[in-house]
Amino acid sequence: MLDKDCIFCKIIRGEIPSSKVYEDDKMLVFKDIEPKAKVHLLAIPKNHFKLLSEMDKERSEILNYMLKKIPEIANESGLKNGYRLVINQGDDAGQTVFHLHVHILGGETLDW
Ligand code: 5GP
Ligand code: ZN
Secondary structure (H helix, E strand, O other): OOOOOOHHHHHHHOOOOOOEEEEOOOEEEEEOOOOOOOEEEEEEEOOOOOOHHHOOHHHHHHHHHHHHHHHHHHHHOOOOOOEEEEOOOOHHHOOOOOOOOEEEEEOOOOOO
């Protein structure tokens, strides 16, 4: 379920410290180490997979759960005026960590 060498799996296992914002048995939300907006959070499933193309029933249920939870977490993180979700997929998108993650960006007016 978790990958031995994946940096985000290490964060889930507590082997690498992170600034946690929300955690339950299915997902973890923590602050991005190199924020690209005033508020920049990463939401990850507690289930290692790389890409949306690897979706199966269990993974899609977790992603669905995350997408329902994110508005609550965003609200509690002060993003009452809106926010942007980004899921980078592959090299052209600049994906650097191959454990599926949802960027939550906000806290300011974002350029497109
Ligand atoms: P990607 O480019 O793969 O969509 O996003 C990966 C994100 O993970 C980047 O925004 C990067 O700053 C963040 N990141 C990489 N390593 C760490 C880490 O060890 N801790 C935290 N909190 N964020 C990380
Ligand atoms: Zn992982």
